[in-house]
Amino acid sequence: MYEITEARFLAQDIKLLKIYSPPIAKKRKAGQFVIIRVAENGERIPLTIADSDTDAGTVTVIVQGIGKTTKELNRKETGDTICDIVGPLGKPSEIEKFGTAVSIGGGVGTAIAYPTAVALQQAGNHVITINGARSKDMVILEEEMKAVSDEAYITTDDGSYGVHGFVTTQLQELIDSGKQIDFVLAIGPIPMMRAVAEVTRPHGINTVVSLNPIMVDGTGMCGGCRVQVDGKVQFACVDGPEFDAHKVDFNNLVNRNRVYIDHERKSLEKFEHNCRLDQQAQELQSATV
Amino acid sequence: MAELLPIKERTKISRQSMPEQVALERAHNFEEVNLGLTPEQAVLDAQRCLQCKKPTCMDGCPVEVKITDFLELVVKEDFLGAAKKIKEDNMLPAICGRVCPQETQCEVQCKIAKNFGAVSIGRLERFVADYEMAKGVAPEKPKAKKLGKKVAVVGSGPAGLSCAGDLINLGYDVTVFEALHELGGVLVYGIPEFRLPKEIVRKEVDNLRKMGVEFKTNVVIGATYTIDELMQEEGFSAVFVAVGAGLPWFMNIPGEALAGVYSANEFLTRVNLMKAYKFPDYDSPILSCVDKNVAVFGGGNVAMDAVRTALRLGAKAATIYYRRSEAEMPAREEEIHHAKDEGVKFEMLTTPIELLGDENERLHSMKCIRMELGEPDASGRRRPVPIEGSEYVVPIDIAVVSIGNGSNPLISQTSPDIDTNKWGNIVADEETMKTSKKGVFAGGDIVTGGATVILAMGAGRKAARGIHEFLTGGSW
Ligand SMILES: Cc1cc2nc3c(=O)[nH]c(=O)nc-3n(C[C@H](O)[C@H](O)[C@H](O)COP(=O)(O)OP(=O)(O)OC[C@H]3O[C@@H](n4cnc5c(N)ncnc54)[C@H](O)[C@@H]3O)c2cc1C
Ligand SMILES: Cc1cc2nc3c(=O)[nH]c(=O)nc-3n(C[C@H](O)[C@H](O)[C@H](O)COP(=O)(O)OP(=O)(O)OC[C@H]3O[C@@H](n4cnc5c(N)ncnc54)[C@H](O)[C@@H]3O)c2cc1C
Ligand code: SF4
Ligand code: SF4
Ligand code: FES
Numbered sequence: 099m100y101e102i103t104e105a106r107f108l109a110q111d112i113k114l115l116k117i118y119s120p121p122i123a124k125k126r127k128a129g130q131f132v133i134i135r136v137a138e139n140g141e142r143i144p145l146t147i148a149d150s151d152t153d154a155g156t157v158t159v160i161v162q163g164i165g166k167t168t169k170e171l172n173r174k175e176t177g178d179t180i181c182d183i184v185g186p187l188g189k190p191s192e193i194e195k196f197g198t199a200v201s202i203g204g205g206v207g208t209a210i211a212y213p214t215a216v217a218l219q220q221a222g223n224h225v226i227t228i229n230g231a232r233s234k235d236m237v238i239l240e241e242e243m244k245a246v247s248d249e250a251y252i253t254t255d256d257g258s259y260g261v262h263g264f265v266t267t268q269l270q271e272l273i274d275s276g277k278q279i280d281f282v283l284a285i286g287p288i289p290m291m292r293a294v295a296e297v298t299r300p301h302g303i304n305t306v307v308s309l310n311p312i313m314v315d316g317t318g319m320c321g322g323c324r325v326q327v328d329g330k331v332q333f334a335c336v337d338g339p340e341f342d343a344h345k346v347d348f349n350n351l352v353n354r355n356r357v358y359i360d361h362e363r364k365s366l367e368k369f370e371h372n373c374r375l376d377q378q379a380q381e382l383q384s385a386t387v
Numbered sequence: 388m389a390e391l392l393p394i395k396e397r398t399k400i401s402r403q404s405m406p407e408q409v410a411l412e413r414a415h416n417f418e419e420v421n422l423g424l425t426p427e428q429a430v431l432d433a434q435r436c437l438q439c440k441k442p443t444c445m446d447g448c449p450v451e452v453k454i455t456d457f458l459e460l461v462v463k464e465d466f467l468g469a470a471k472k473i474k475e476d477n478m479l480p481a482i483c484g485r486v487c488p489q490e491t492q493c494e495v496q497c498k499i500a501k502n503f504g505a506v507s508i509g510r511l512e513r514f515v516a517d518y519e520m521a522k523g524v525a526p527e528k529p530k531a532k533k534l535g536k537k538v539a540v541v542g543s544g545p546a547g548l549s550c551a552g553d554l555i556n557l558g559y560d561v562t563v564f565e566a567l568h569e570l571g572g573v574l575v576y577g578i579p580e581f582r583l584p585k586e587i588v589r590k591e592v593d594n595l596r597k598m599g600v601e602f603k604t605n606v607v608i609g610a611t612y613t614i615d616e617l618m619q620e621e622g623f624s625a626v627f628v629a630v631g632a633g634l635p636w637f638m639n640i641p642g643e644a645l646a647g648v649y650s651a652n653e654f655l656t657r658v659n660l661m662k663a664y665k666f667p668d669y670d671s672p673i674l675s676c677v678d679k680n681v682a683v684f685g686g687g688n689v690a691m692d693a694v695r696t697a698l699r700l701g702a703k704a705a706t707i708y709y710r711r712s713e714a715e716m717p718a719r720e721e722e723i724h725h726a727k728d729e730g731v732k733f734e735m736l737t738t739p740i741e742l743l744g745d746e747n748e749r750l751h752s753m754k755c756i757r758m759e760l761g762e763p764d765a766s767g768r769r770r771p772v773p774i775e776g777s778e779y780v781v782p783i784d785i786a787v788v789s790i791g792n793g794s795n796p797l798i799s800q801t802s803p804d805i806d807t808n809k810w811g812n813i814v815a816d817e818e819t820m821k822t823s824k825k826g827v828f829a830g831g832d833i834v835t836g837g838a839t840v841i842l843a844m845g846a847g848r849k850a851a852r853g854i855h856e857f858l859t860g861g862s863w
Contacts, residue, residue, distance in 0.1 A: 322649070
């Protein structure tokens with residue numbers, strides 16, 4: 099059992115959790131992830147390490163509740179426990195002094211991009227961050243991102259905050275303004291990463307994406323996380339998760355990620371049904387007391 | 388107590404058959420197929436042993452279980468004594484009795500094998516081990532005095548477990564590090580419940596825990612700690628690397644990236660470790676096999692396990708595609724036989740050359756080619772040669788690639804001073820299990836490539852001896 103030492107919502111359905119695991123906290127580097135299992139009957143899911151505190155021995159993850167496991171995790175409070183956490187897994191981001199580096203995060207991808215943005219700044223890059231969200235109330239880590247950026251942009255799909263449009267709107271504008279860009283890191287939903295790749299491709303800008311295939315063990319044992327890069331099979335958990343955006347077969351990733359859609363829906367319905375029952379039971383109990 | 392029969396009488400007793408679940412019933416559940424001999428059958432079969440002066444059976448067992456002695460104790464109905472006798476050489480008899488390829492090891496070498504059918508050494512081993520387990524016999528506490536030295540075992544498969552057992556008995560402080568959340572290696576994530584109930588593995592691990600072995604799950608050596616860190620920062624004087632061969636090979640044919648194509652490791656891990664067959668009570672999903680055509684590529688134990696698992700998940704047809712003929716199949720006889728009884732189909736001398744899918748990249752069929760056997764290759768088996776023009780297309784919904792595993796590079800990448808061969812296997816001395824790195828030993832599948840449970844256990848025991856020698860003043 100691993101204790102959650104802090105849990106708080108950053109935005110609707112997006113929660114920050116600090117989990118006690120000193121060896122992982124000590125070892126982890128930007129770009130790496132953990133695999134967690136919430137409960138005994140649970141699934142193993144990968145989550146990027148957003149930050150760590152070696153003194154407190156904690157690892158920070160930022161989780162968007164989209165399905166059964168992430169929603170279950172997001173119901174955890176400070177002091178609760180989870181069954182398993184293992185890591186740090188995957189290759190660390192390859193950080194260099196590129197010159198001008200743009201870090202792009204979409205939605206919860208902002209949390210995944212954050213540690214790499216920190217590392218890019220520490221390596222002496224001129225760091226530009228572009229963080230996209232659906233609307234103002236979904237913007238996360240605004241202050242943290244500003245603190246590591248030389249230029250920080252926020253885009254919202256509905257225009258309720260920052261630039262009206264997508265992260266690519268802002269990226270295109272930077273490129274069009276004639277700015278020399280040496281490196282782009284994009285992390286977020288697959289359509290967003292694909293769009294960024296298409297924006298930078300004609301300019302030959304070195305672009306890296308962090309892929310999110312379905313994983314099981316996270317150690318190279320099952321091959322379930324395989325992705326097609328440059329026509330070759332790569333295991334994202336050990337060869338990645340970061341890859342050259344211009345060589346990734348995004349279609350294949352989208353299609354492979356969809357295979358369990360029916361299972362995922364069923365699992366979530368069952369979970370939410372049970373949550374409702376729990377709540378009703380609680381209400382009844384407090385009413386009778 | 389059963390009386391000892393004269394020799395002539397002994398050979399008149401026929402080899403006892405294993406009671407098993409009815410084939411067509413068991414093909415739909417995950418309960419164990421073999422039910423185990425009854426005590427009466429056990430005594431009868433043990434009596435068939437001639438107690439040879441030069442027993443050849445023992446030469447066939449990689450860890451030289453004292454077969455004659457334990458069989459004699461079975462005849463005397465001293466089942467607990469028999470179990471203890473086996474454990475002098477084989478720490479996990481309940482497991483080996485179930486999964487050893489006896490027909491190519493101890494039993495093939497039994498002197499009466501040819502004329503009367505071998506003594507059922509494996510089944511008897513299983514019988515006495517189960518008997519002991521059912522009686523709840525507690526493991527003996529190590530008697531050796533504590534040596535005050537820490538040894539790390541990396542991986543909790545049969546190699547790691549047996550090494551840990553011997554080391555704790557020698558007086559070391561032993562910690563086993565396991566990457567997954569459960570202990571047992573292939574015994575829990577690979578070999579299915581219907582062949583090896585996980586409860587048995589759990590009990591064996593518990594016994595080791597009672598003897599004082601410490602287990603740490605969720606630790607990946609090479610990621611959470613490197614081997615150098617174990618030795619320099621965490622205070623371990625020696626390390627035994629027993630991480631198995633866990634990197635699935637694919638066939639490199641078009642379409643392997645389609646959704647619906649699994650490696651055997653993934654397919655079996657989802658079902659065994661993650662219990663996907665109990666979805667939605669367990670969260671991990673697996674694509675539904677119900678009324679589907681499932682194709683498994685390969686001819687080893689792993690392929691048999693995968694194909695029989697597919698049947699149990701409700702497949703309409705579960706078929707083995709193997710590029711050689713049945714005679715060359717490396718799987719155990721019993722498994723092939725069980726698979727056939729359950730309704731598995733076998734397409735021999737056939738190999739897929741392309742997997743085909745729809746516009747959403749979902750697998751729907753495959754193109755195969757027929758093969759014929761040509762000249763023997765390096766392995767001595769006749770090489771399969773494609774027959775030109777014999778291609779055909781069959782509809783399939785799920786494919787499971789089961790053509791073997793390479794070695795996981797996590798350890799060698801982070802400890803480059805451990806020598807590996809051209810396949811990435813760790814190079815270790817055959818007797819001491821020493822690697823090229825001082826204080827580091829290795830054994831099991833990571834050294835040999837995919838092999839057997841008993842060979843891995845034997846390697847674990849050798850390593851324990853090697854480690855003891857090294858830590859009691861031996862040089863490197
Ligand atoms: C390397 C990596 C790092 C990640 N980091 C983060 C992070 O920091 N924060 C975060 O919120 N999310 C992260 N994710 C995504 C997260 O793992 C999935 O959202 C989560 O597994 C969904 O599980 P669920 O049961 O809640 O949803 P489900 O309803 O089961 O699935 C929703 C979608 O999530 C994906 N998914 C499902 N199961 C898995 C699985 N076992 N492994 C991977 N993906 C799966 C599929 O695309 C699926 O369609 C990361 C994924 C990867 C591969
Ligand atoms: C499906 C299947 C069926 C089989 N059937 C039979 C059979 O019937 N009879 C038979 O004799 N043999 C059979 N085998 C082969 C047999 O199981 C193996 O030869 C044996 O398990 C090898 O033992 P091992 O201890 O070397 O490794 P494994 O059993 O593979 O155990 C290695 C362990 O190390 C862990 N690990 C890996 N990397 C790390 C790391 N970096 N840090 C920490 N832990 C790590 C793994 O998670 C695993 O738990 C079968 C194999 C499979 C896959
Ligand atoms: S350990 Fe295996 S090979 Fe040895 S005697 Fe037992 S069943 Fe036979
Ligand atoms: S070879 Fe066969 S008959 Fe002879 S001692 Fe061994 S088991 Fe008994
Ligand atoms: S998750 Fe199993 S190999 Fe990557």
